[in-house]
Amino acid sequence: MFEKIKALISEKMELDPSLIVPTAQFVEDLKLNSLELADLVVLCEEEFGVEIDEDDIHTLLTVEDLVNYLEDRA
């Protein structure tokens, strides 16, 4: 799952893959703003067929959080 998400973030958000580690924080390390994070969430929903509640987005601070969220619901 992590590798898939890493590839997705790197491609769609145009980020250097080496930055995308499990502990990377979306806002602080990957420099995504809340709208870009919402965009990423939509991409993940489409890719993995999991609905991410808008109210849960603020709890997804790191790449690892997103991986765990998707794994729990996949």
Add this chain to the structure above:
Amino acid sequence: MNKFFSTKEKREIQNLRDLLLGSRDLYGTKDYFRYKRGGEIKNISFADFASETERLTAALFEMGLSGKAIAVIGETTPEWVMTYIATVNAGGIIVPLDRELQHEEICGFLNKAECAAVFHSPAFTESFENSRDKLPLVRYFVELPTNKKKYADSHPYAEDDDSVKEEPLRPQLPLPEGKLPFSAVSLRGKVLLDCGDTSADDYEADMDRLCAILFTSGTTGTSKGVMLSQRNLVSAINSSHRSTEFSYDDILVSVLPTHHTYEMTCGILTPLLIGATVCINESLKTVLKSMMLYRPTALVLVPLYVSTIYKKIWDTAEKTGKKKMLETALKASGVTMKVGLDLRKMLFSTVRAAFGGRLKMIVCGGAPLNPEFVPRFDEFGISIVEGYGITECAPLISVNPAFAKKYHSVGPAVAGLESRIDAPDDQGIGEICVKGPNVMLGYYRDPDATDAVMDEEGWFHTGDCGYIDEDGYIFITGRQKNVIVLNNGKNVFPEEIEEHLLDMNLVRECVVVGRDNEEGQTVGLTALIFPDFDRARAMGLDDLTATTEAIKKEVAILNRTLPAFKQIRGIEIRQTEFVKTTTKKIKRHKVNEE
């Protein structure tokens, strides 16, 4: 007529009921709102919206809520807006709350404002059910319909039933207190009106009486309740209408939360005044989809959206191999514009296509906008009308008009509002002060805080610094207050976050600041921390790196309990104490100079 305001004849309203009923008569079956419900696009006309709001108003009178505080909390829906208007029209006090607040804070605000009813989206039903004992004054919990798929769709309105011919009977029993669906309140209102109820007609609005309490950011203890009168609201709506160039033909997409007075005044009530259609974006996740679906001609945004849109334009151009073409088009457009030929619509059709292809104006406020964006969007044929406001002014202070724009300025004060600079320095820079019908009544049950911002001559001290040029245009240069204004329009009081940090064992002193990115936009909070090194050593953390890592872990745990805009995005550890005043308070303004 002031030279800064459009000379076109414009409608002005006397009160919110005049706004509602006038728009019903003027715009009738035209769509006021378009929104998604149950997966389908629905619409409600100006006439139907007014009719439903009138029903709700009649019901509120009967429920004994005239003169009482009524809270509304939830995502944007037509019913949320109806609740706001009906409360004011029934002589109540509307208390819009931020749905991102934690439950304890929501209860705190409901009690502080002594709310007798709360209209809430289904997301709050369970938490309110479990907190009844903490909310002794709340008599009605009315569940609003929702746009969210995860809650079952309800039928919010009383159906018109023409088959009933007999004279309707006025209900003998009052609506039961406790939990009620919106549809039950709507139905009661319909029956009352069918029985000839004239409560709303008989009620004479006192324009200077309290009609809205808007809590500023912070916790129940630190937040201030801005008290607005109907005169404040009406004046701000009329000003917004005169200063922006919205028209009857405009279609807006509402993306900002309605508990913000900026969105409510400029993005919801101004379109009601002018007959423009508002399409409701259902979630942060669907912003771009909504643009393509509803194809707006105008948007009311905060800087975060404007900078993201700009980035998106260039990212899309690069991905589709059109970056060079876009750069060439920009140069060509500049040349043709100089000879009076406006080819922007044609040259930048692909740029505008990303937002539905019809976007021509963005009203931007809520936080300072990087001034570079204004000419850049102008080049694409999208005019940015920047405004400056503060909740205490309902919220409009000034608008930089599209037809007399000065770059880097937030424009002249809106009609009816006077502006001046208090204690200007030799460059004319001082605190921006305003006086006029937009200015609040004061802070709710806080005369000391009110006295601190309102002087004896009635001038409201904004806490923002700047200067006013010879044409009356306001230029903002900084802030006096500690509040951090993020580029998404959210205000954060650093003291609130600092309290959380100081609860941590390893933090001895701290200051929370807003750090700017490369574009000069304040995007998130940074905590400057002086650790408690003695305690760190006692915990076996021998060096700075270990202490820093331990603090970062604690901050990450804290962040999970905070709404996104209050989360700490950066941590800077320092090895010396902060500079303090003689009373041992940290000198905040010195922090950035160190």
